[in-house]
Structure formats: structure tokens, C-alpha cells
Amino acid sequence: MALGRLAKAVLQPKEWTVMSIFQRSEMCRNLCFSVVLGTRPFNGSLGSTAEQVQSRNLCNHSILLQPGNHSILLQQVRNYARITRRKQETPSHLDDLPPTMLKKDYENVPLVEKTDDVVKRLLSLEMASNKEKLRVKMEQLADKVRRSPVDCGSFEVQIARLTAKIRNLQEHSQNHPKDKVNKRNMLMAIDRRKKLLKYLRCTRYDTFENVCKQLGIQYTFPPEYYRRVTRRWLAKKALCIKIYNEVRKRRAAERQKQNNLTSSSITKLEVPTDPKKEGTPV
Numbered sequence: 500m501a502l503g504r505l506a507k508a509v510l511q512p513k514e515w516t517v518m519s520i521f522q523r524s525e526m527c528r529n530l531c532f533s534v535v536l537g538t539r540p541f542n543g544s545l546g547s548t549a550e551q552v553q554s555r556n557l558c559n560h561s562i563l564l565q566p567g568n569h570s571i572l573l574q575q576v577r578n579y580a581r582i583t584r585r586k587q588e589t590p591s592h593l594d595d596l597p598p599t600m601l602k603k604d605y606e607n608v609p610l611v612e613k614t615d616d617v618v619k620r621l622l623s624l625e626m627a628s629n630k631e632k633l634r635v636k637m638e639q640l641a642d643k644v645r646r647s648p649v650d651c652g653s654f655e656v657q658i659a660r661l662t663a664k665i666r667n668l669q670e671h672s673q674n675h676p677k678d679k680v681n682k683r684n685m686l687m688a689i690d691r692r693k694k695l696l697k698y699l700r701c702t703r704y705d706t707f708e709n710v711c712k713q714l715g716i717q718y719t720f721p722p723e724y725y726r727r728v729t730r731r732w733l734a735k736k737a738l739c740i741k742i743y744n745e746v747r748k749r750r751a752a753e754r755q756k757q758n759n760l761t762s763s764s765i766t767k768l769e770v771p772t773d774p775k776k777e778g779t780p781v
Contacts (some may be wrong), residue, residue: 598625
């Protein structure tokens with residue numbers, strides 16, 4: 500503030516009002532190093548670009564200077580150089596894929612082996628996108644729990660593919676915590692996998708244990724009670740059940756009425772006719 504008043508007093512009022520905020524701050528910096536330190540006479544100009552950069556670099560730190568018999572503490576005027584915190588790089592589950600492995604679409608193509616190194620590099624995982632690497636990872640996890648070589652849709656294979664997808668979405672949510680769509684897709688995939696694991700646990704427990712062991716899944720049991728039972732919740736549930744039963748009754752009555760109409764029309768069409776009443780043909 501003191502440097503601002505000093506610069507305002509040196510300049511004309513009209514010149515000070517025309518200057519922008521950035522020009523005023525640069526003026527204060529140059530004034531500090533020209534008048535106080537005596538490096539050059541202050542003429543009211545902003546100085547050259549090199550001088551502005553030098554003054555900015557010096558003023559970004561608190562420096563103790565002693566011109567003459569007086570000690571002056573130059574405080575930081577503007578925080579130009581801010582400390583940037585680097586995010587910790589989380590290890591990806593796709594790092595164990597070898598870069599020389601071919602993409603999924605070119606694994607069983609015999610012509611790829613006869614091509615040169617540049618083409619092989621383009622068709623390998625080194626130049627592949629994250630989506631293509633995820634497909635390869637899904638197939639690797641599915642191979643661990645397949646029932647047969649042609650199995651591609653069993654519960655075990657679905658769980659393996661969902662596991663690779665969930666781990667990929669978790670890594671994305673760690674790097675981008677504000678991505679709500681990604682978080683929603685991750686929770687939906689977790690719920691889907693939880694249902695499949697619950698079915699396997701109830702029907703084939705040995706397969707369930709093998710899948711959890713091969714894929715590294717830690718199964719947690721659901722809570723016994725999901726919410727606290729209150730009077731309001733009980734009244735609301737009773738009302739919903741009452742409405743549901745009433746709608747079922749009305750639909751059953753309409754269905755029965757429709758069946759009666761169709762059956763009566765069919766009986767009218769199937770009434771046998773007496774040939775004696777019709778008479779003999781001429």
C-alpha cells in the first residue's frame with residue numbers, strides 16, 4: 500500500500516487512473532528496486548522487459564537487504580510461482596501386459612508374423628489405446644475361470660469381465676474424482692457383479708471360491724438390515740402394498756372379462772347346425 504501511494508504521488512493523477520492493475524503492480528515493483536536500492540533512477544516508466552522479469556523474480560521472495568545503515572525486508576508482493584503438488588501415480592492393473600503382445604483382433608492372423616517390425620509395433624499393445632488393452636485384460640481374466648475353451652457367457656466369465664471393467668473405472672475415478680458418470684457406471688458394475696457372486700455362492704460354492712481366488716475378489720457379506728424400520732416407513736410400505744393388490748385385482752377382473760368375451764364368441768362360431776332343418780338340395 501505504501502509503494503502504491505508513493506507511485507501515485509510521483510505520477511500525475513490522470514496517468515495513474517489510466518493505468519491498469521498489472522501496470523500499477525509493475526510500477527510498484529520497479530519503484531521499489533529503483534528508489535530504495537538505488538539500482539537506477541526512477542523515471543516513472545515500467546522499464547524494459549528484462550528489467551520487469553528481473554524485478555518480478557526478485558520480488559517473488561522475501562529478501563533482507565541492507566542499503567546503508569537501514570535494514571529493509573522486502574515481502575512477497577504477488578504469488579507468481581505457486582507450489583504445484585504432483586499427484587501420486589497409482590499403479591494400473593494394465594501395466595503387467597507386455598508391450599510386444601498383439602491386439603485382440605490380430606492375435607490369430609498368420610500374416611502378421613511375416614510383416615516388418617514397424618507394422619508389428621503398430622499392431623501391438625505399445626501403440627494400443629486403453630480400451631484395446633482393457634479388452635485383452637478381460638480375456639486374460641476370463642481364461643482363468645472358463646469352463647471350456649468355447650465358454651464365453653457363463654457366470655464366471657461375466658464376473659471376470661466385470662472385474663476388469665471395475666478396476667479400470669476405479670483407476671479413472673482416482674485420477675478424476677469429479678467424474679460422476681464414471682462413478683455411477685462403476686457402482687452399477689459392482690452391483691451387477693455382486694448379484695452374480697451371490698448366485699454362485701448359493702448354487703455352487705466351490706466354483707464361487709475358485710472365482711474369488713483366481714480373480715482376487717474379497718467377498719463381503721451384505722448387512723442384515725439395510726435401514727431402520729420406522730412408523731412412517733411401515734405406513735408407506737403398507738399403502739404401497741395395498742395399492743399394488745388393488746391394481747392386481749382390477750387387472751385380473753379385466754382379464755377375466757376379456758377371456759369370457761373371447762370364449763363366448765368362439766362358442767357361437769362353433770355351434771353345430773342340423774342338416775334336416777336346412778332341407779335337401781334341389
